[in-house]
Amino acid sequence: MPQKVPIRKEEWERRLHEVQVTKNDLNRLIMDYLVIEGYKVSAEEFSQEAGLTPPVDFESIEGRMNIREALQRGDVEDAITRVNDLNPEILDTNPALYFRLQQQKLIEYIRQGRIAEALQFAQEELAPRGQENPEFLPELENTMALLAFESSKSAPESISSLLSPNQRMKTAGEVNAAILESFSQGKESKLVALLKLLCWGESMLEERADFPKVEFGEGPSRR
Amino acid sequence: MAIGPPITVKSLRTLKNSVIGNPSAKASLAQDESFVHVLVGCLNEPGVYAECEPGTSMETIRIEAAHVISSLAYGTPASVHEGLASLLRANAHQAFLYALSNLTSGESIAFKAAFTRGLRVLAVAFAECVGPSQWGLKPELSQVRHEAKFALETLFKTEVLDVYIPLLEDKSPQIVISIALMLTSTLCTQVYRTKVSEWLPPTDRAKETKGKRGWERPNLIDTRAKQGGGWVAKRLSALLQSKDVKVQEAALGALGSLAHDNSAVASTLAKVFPDNHKPGSSTAALQTVLNLCKSRTTDVSLAACLCATFIVRSSVPHYHYPVSGDHTASLTVLHILNRVIGNEAESPQTRKKACFTLYYFVTDDKDLCLFAYERGSLTKLSQVVNSITPTDKPLTWEEEESEHISSLREAALSAIAALSLWNNDIRREVAENYSLITIIRASLSHPHTGVRFSACQCVRALSRLVAVVRTSLVDSGLGMKVYGVFLNENEDRRVMFAASSVICNLVNDFSPLRPVMLEQGLIARLVDLTKSDDRGLRLNALWAFKNLLHKSSSALKQTVMTALGWSTLSSLLVETDLGLQEQAFHIARHLAESEEDVDTLFNELGAEPLLNFIAPALETDNQEILLQATCLLANLANGSSQRQVSITSDRRIMASVRSCLVESNVEVRRPAASCVLQLAKNPKCQKMLRDEGFDSTLRRMCDFGGGMVSGSPSPLGHQMGVEDDVGVREKAREALALLEYGEFTL
Numbered sequence A: 001m002p003q004k005v006p007i008r009k010e011e012w013e014r015r016l017h018e019v020q021v022t023k024n025d026l027n028r029l030i031m032d033y034l035v036i037e038g039y040k041v042s043a044e045e046f047s048q049e050a051g052l053t054p055p056v057d058f059e060s061i062e063g064r065m066n067i068r069e070a071l072q073r074g075d076v077e078d079a080i081t082r083v084n085d086l087n088p089e090i091l092d093t094n095p096a097l098y099f100r101l102q103q104q105k106l107i108e109y110i111r112q113g114r115i116a117e118a119l120q121f122a123q124e125e126l127a128p129r130g131q132e133n134p135e136f137l138p139e140l141e142n143t144m145a146l147l148a149f150e151s152s153k154s155a156p157e158s159i160s161s162l163l164s165p166n167q168r169m170k171t172a173g174e175v176n177a178a179i180l181e182s183f184s185q186g187k188e189s190k191l192v193a194l195l196k197l198l199c200w201g202e203s204m205l206e207e208r209a210d211f212p213k214v215e216f217g218e219g220p221s222r223r
Numbered sequence B: 001m002a003i004g005p006p007i008t009v010k011s012l013r014t015l016k017n018s019v020i021g022n023p024s025a026k027a028s029l030a031q032d033e034s035f036v037h038v039l040v041g042c043l044n045e046p047g048v049y050a051e052c053e054p055g056t057s058m059e060t061i062r063i064e065a066a067h068v069i070s071s072l073a074y075g076t077p078a079s080v081h082e083g084l085a086s087l088l089r090a091n092a093h094q095a096f097l098y099a100l101s102n103l104t105s106g107e108s109i110a111f112k113a114a115f116t117r118g119l120r121v122l123a124v125a126f127a128e129c130v131g132p133s134q135w136g137l138k139p140e141l142s143q144v145r146h147e148a149k150f151a152l153e154t155l156f157k158t159e160v161l162d163v164y165i166p167l168l169e170d171k172s173p174q175i176v177i178s179i180a181l182m183l184t185s186t187l188c189t190q191v192y193r194t195k196v197s198e199w200l201p202p203t204d205r206a207k208e209t210k211g212k213r214g215w216e217r218p219n220l221i222d223t224r225a226k227q228g229g230g231w232v233a234k235r236l237s238a239l240l241q242s243k244d245v246k247v248q249e250a251a252l253g254a255l256g257s258l259a260h261d262n263s264a265v266a267s268t269l270a271k272v273f274p275d276n277h278k279p280g281s282s283t284a285a286l287q288t289v290l291n292l293c294k295s296r297t298t299d300v301s302l303a304a305c306l307c308a309t310f311i312v313r314s315s316v317p318h319y320h321y322p323v324s325g326d327h328t329a330s331l332t333v334l335h336i337l338n339r340v341i342g343n344e345a346e347s348p349q350t351r352k353k354a355c356f357t358l359y360y361f362v363t364d365d366k367d368l369c370l371f372a373y374e375r376g377s378l379t380k381l382s383q384v385v386n387s388i389t390p391t392d393k394p395l396t397w398e399e400e401e402s403e404h405i406s407s408l409r410e411a412a413l414s415a416i417a418a419l420s421l422w423n424n425d426i427r428r429e430v431a432e433n434y435s436l437i438t439i440i441r442a443s444l445s446h447p448h449t450g451v452r453f454s455a456c457q458c459v460r461a462l463s464r465l466v467a468v469v470r471t472s473l474v475d476s477g478l479g480m481k482v483y484g485v486f487l488n489e490n491e492d493r494r495v496m497f498a499a500s501s502v503i504c505n506l507v508n509d510f511s512p513l514r515p516v517m518l519e520q521g522l523i524a525r526l527v528d529l530t531k532s533d534d535r536g537l538r539l540n541a542l543w544a545f546k547n548l549l550h551k552s553s554s555a556l557k558q559t560v561m562t563a564l565g566w567s568t569l570s571s572l573l574v575e576t577d578l579g580l581q582e583q584a585f586h587i588a589r590h591l592a593e594s595e596e597d598v599d600t601l602f603n604e605l606g607a608e609p610l611l612n613f614i615a616p617a618l619e620t621d622n623q624e625i626l627l628q629a630t631c632l633l634a635n636l637a638n639g640s641s642q643r644q645v646s647i648t649s650d651r652r653i654m655a656s657v658r659s660c661l662v663e664s665n666v667e668v669r670r671p672a673a674s675c676v677l678q679l680a681k682n683p684k685c686q687k688m689l690r691d692e693g694f695d696s697t698l699r700r701m702c703d704f705g706g707g708m709v710s711g712s713p714s715p716l717g718h719q720m721g722v723e724d725d726v727g728v729r730e731k732a733r734e735a736l737a738l739l740e741y742g743e744f745t746l
Helices: A009-018 A023-037 A040-050 A058-072 A076-086 A095-111 A115-132 A134-149 A157-163 A165-182 A190-206 B009-019 B023-031 B033-044 B058-072 B077-089 B092-101 B109-130 B142-154 B158-169 B173-186 B190-197 B202-210 B218-225 B231-239 B245-259 B263-271 B285-293 B298-314 B328-342 B348-362 B366-374 B377-387 B403-420 B424-431 B434-443 B449-462 B466-470 B478-487 B493-506 B513-519 B522-530 B535-549 B554-564 B566-572 B578-591 B595-605 B607-617 B623-636 B641-649 B651-663 B666-680 B683-691 B694-701 B726-745
Strands: none
Touching: A023 A040, A023 A165, A023 A190, A040 A058, A058 A076, A058 A165, A076 A095, A076 A165, A076 B009, A095 A115, A095 A134, A095 A157, A095 A165, A115 A134, A115 B023, A134 A157, A157 A165, B009 B023, B009 B058, B023 B033, B023 B058, B023 B077, B033 B058, B033 B077, B033 B092, B058 B077, B058 B092, B058 B109, B077 B092, B077 B109, B077 B142, B092 B109, B092 B142, B092 B158, B109 B142, B109 B158, B109 B173, B158 B173, B158 B190, B158 B231, B173 B231, B173 B245, B190 B231, B190 B245, B190 B263, B231 B245, B231 B263, B231 B285, B245 B263, B245 B285, B245 B298, B263 B285, B263 B298, B285 B298, B285 B328, B298 B328, B298 B348, B328 B348, B328 B366, B328 B377, B348 B366, B348 B377, B348 B403, B366 B377, B366 B403, B366 B424, B377 B403, B377 B424, B377 B434, B403 B424, B403 B434, B403 B449, B424 B434, B424 B449, B424 B466, B434 B449, B434 B478, B449 B478, B449 B493, B478 B493, B478 B513, B493 B513, B493 B535, B513 B522, B522 B535, B522 B554, B535 B554, B535 B578, B554 B566, B554 B595, B566 B578, B566 B595, B578 B595, B578 B623, B595 B607, B595 B623, B595 B641, B607 B623, B607 B641, B607 B651, B623 B641, B623 B651, B623 B666, B641 B651, B641 B666, B641 B683, B651 B666, B651 B694, B666 B683, B666 B694, B666 B726, B683 B694, B683 B726, B694 B726
């Protein structure tokens, strides 16, 4: 195995500084992130401060933002109505997404302790989805298992996590991506794509060299 | 679900939100036919069918009704069946067309978009129902198919095209995309493609029919319409330049569908490539498409690959041949397809499209199959099939596979079948791939129709090689598994057709499976299929009989004919469907392989009827029937002296044979010459042959008439009655000698 080339910190930093990245490029990256993730107010303010015109109009961002907020407060019906107003094709052409939303609705019933309604909903709405698309069955089973545990502490991680805020965010993220895709905007913010590229590049270089890596921890990243 | 209270915007929105995405809600709504009629009524007469509450408008009622109707037509073919049936009966598509034909400037974009979408969704649903689909087999909904077909046809009447084709020039991308998507799916037959490619806007049409001077001949004017592939092709090519990826993707789809099997359009689109290198030229359509193949958006890239494939495959002359032409196009497309097919990170739907595109790329083209094979396509496809098949348990398909995975399986197997159809090396490689063969065998009993169909097609490709028939198909059990499919009376008609194609190849005399199948009801099943409503199945059944009878024992011939019936054969020999008639003659030819068999044929059919079947067949323009009838006659001429005399006595037949000797192509001249030679050996026939002028014809064929007997006849020789085929000339010489010698001995 060939020896890895060691790259010293000073050398590394020197090379990094040589890469030309303008402030405008950085601003556009941030704007792109805010638009895609649907942070309308932040995008508006940032647009003024940085003197950047946004790539899309703010109303369309607002539409997606409202949907995200509806899901984050657990109002799945409202989210579905808004998605259909924005583009009635999305849920008709994306059975997996529709299932995800109905699953979320079931979770909300359970979270609120409305067990009888949850059972009826599961029987009338979710069971048919499982019949139409057998690949949804494992997820459906997990969600039904929630009913069995009735928010008891002994539920396994994969089931109790359904009640966490992360699940709402996950659903919201999937809906957001589907909407963006239907309007032929990028599904993923360029910032996220860059991070992926960075990680890939590092793993490639790792095979041949020792160098200071970017640390993606909870705290401030060090260079 | 009868709705009592009046329809309002609010009730429509609630209804819309309950049905979108929800197949069971749609099915429930579809069953309420009277309500569906009311909904369709709301499209154009909202005042009659609905109540406009304060704060809402008639236009909104119409839009929301349109959304509900569109949603009813969305779904998998099986689930959308009821919705489609109700919408057809309520004439929903006519309502949309009516509204679109009466647009004023007052309607909002939302209105136009909703109605265009409604028309599109319905049209696509009709096309998917009627078939053929671009993306594999769809379930056959026979109850609705007939109505859907009728509705689809109305969409291509000129006055109807006048309503929606001009929308391709609309400023709103949504509307343009809807129409382009509609064309992508509905342009599934040659008739529809021709109608759309020749369509002109009404104003241009009037100008064109009158001509500039008002008296030009219409057919001269027609060519102008087809320049650039026609108005629609030009418009779609222009849309390729759009920056909106959805517009690009839709335009590529429509252009591809228009060019598919349409040489007029395809050739025009390919014409300026690679000769015209003007950058930015608006006529270099294929070049634009190839550039889009490299798009970073996978959907656009694949749409471009499919479009390029259709253009290149359908254009004349062919630009893609690796041997002669510039194969940039082929390399570009193939590289991308291989990459997507092999990329496990791509979704199954994307990989499925890539597999089907590869299928279209190579289908029925031996050179392209080899081209793709040499660049690793078969390896990639095998990897896909292996990666989606669980290896830890026996393949019983008890746990249902997702629709997407099954479609991917169907696509990959279809591409494998197409790749192996023409080339023995490729066939052998598939046959020797143990895991692939195992999966193909298991796929023959897959619940998904398309998978079973494509698995049969794989076996069909393999069964074209004798060595494979003798070994792999037996050892792996693949042959008998297909036979099981073939025997299943409840099998889908299309799968049955594919299975019967395999059986045709397995009944030959060298096939070890022949005796096994004969013991297990082969003949009875084939006889059943000869009575099928499906023409394809009848053809295959006859084909199988033909192969079965070739080089078979007299006993087997008798068994077959007892089951099939001589009267059936008689009626097939005059069958109006010429493809079937050809098979019948071929069967008769194989029935007459020995002197004893010839006698049987004459006895069972009757000498005079038999010769009366043959006589018109020797005069036909249909070359295939002519060939088989001549071969049959040649076999009959091997019969007893009595049979030979009866043939020679038939003046009509003998006249036809004589002209065949001179005028027909060499495949026919060979059996004709054999026939004459056999007859000439019988002294009782020689005088009749001379009386019919055969000696002078034979003399001319042997070049004995003109004096100079050259070693090899001149190229023009044949046209002057001189035979240029060595085998035929030899037989002619021998027959002539017999006739001349016979003259002296009488």
